[in-house]
Amino acid sequence: MKYMDLVRSKQPLVICLTNDVVKNFTANGLIAVGASPAMSAHADDLKDLLRYAGALLINIGTADERSEALYHAAMTIANAYGVPAVLDPVACGASAFRKRIALELLEQHSFAVLRGNASEVAALIGERVQSKGVDSQAAEDVAAIAQAAAKTYGLTVAVTGETDAVSNGKEVCLLHNGSAMMPKVVGTGCLLGAVVAAYVGVAGDDTYEACAEALSMYAVAGELAAEAPLGHRPGHYAVHFIDALYTVTDEAVRQRLHKEVQA
Ligand SMILES: Nc1ncnc2c1ncn2[C@@H]1O[C@H](COP(=O)(O)OP(=O)(O)O)[C@@H](O)[C@H]1O
Ligand SMILES: Cc1ncsc1CCOP(=O)(O)O
Ligand SMILES: [Mg+2]
Secondary structure, eight states, X not given: OHHHHHHHHHOOEEEEEOOTTTHHHXXXXXXXXXXXXXXXXXXXXXXXXXXXXXXXXXXXXXXXXHHHHHHHHHHHHHHHHTOOEEEEOTTTTTOHHHHHHHHHHHHHSOOSEEEEEHHHHHHHTTOOOOOSSSOOXXXXXXXXXXXXXXXXXXXXXXXXXXXXXXXXXXXXXXXXXXXXXXXXXXXXXXXXXXXHHHHHTTSTTOHHHHHHHHHHHXXXXXXXXXXSTTTTSHHHHHHHHHHHHHHOOHHHHHHHOOEEEEO
């Protein structure tokens, strides 16, 4: 787990433009994996902060006119500075407003990674997986959705759920880890986007491997948290999950990982 150690030793600054529901959980989760979070809300501020940043996260979960303009300003700066960016298109499968924002961001800027659940990523390639909001129904072929989106937008795509799929348009891998408790705590998807940003931020051009590694570590931490005392209750689970992100070892990930690489 090359990038787990690198994040812990380099502590990359991850600038997060994220939704109002998950800001605190995201900041604590980033610290737990070894990264350094900073939330920001103004383009002038971003011009300075992004100079020192390892990566940028754009999460559209509570987008409004002001934040939409800020996403574009941040992406213009990040692309100019060469800072890799992750897009989390929260609930874009359930709202035309969100879908338009996500599509315009993907069309006008260069992202390193798109991270969403099956409903969200499917919506961005003109397919439909049922969703009422921020959650998704399970999709039959997450690998196909990830690969099609990666080809369409020319980036690495992570489609998450009971099984996660990661693709760079050529290769696809499936990760059969995680816990059914993860969707019982709000923000586990959003924090994952930030953690992917941290891993990609220390990985140079190795975006696909870093993204797959981030998802592997994260899902195994999800399993460890569920096995901790009272880990089957959501309140305890949330605390155990942050602890597991902090304590999870290379060895635990290698022992538990159920990864399937497709040609
Ligand atoms: N039923 C499940 N079983 C195992 N892991 C899951 C399950 N649902 C989600 N996860 C994990 O939870 C994390 C967040 O993914 P997801 O719930 O798809 O995000 P979102 O909250 O954006 O919909 C991922 O690491 C994913 O693997
Ligand atoms: C509930 C909610 N509403 C808008 S953003 C958000 C958080 C979604 O977080 P996650 O998808 O990580 O559970
Ligand atoms: Mg989400």
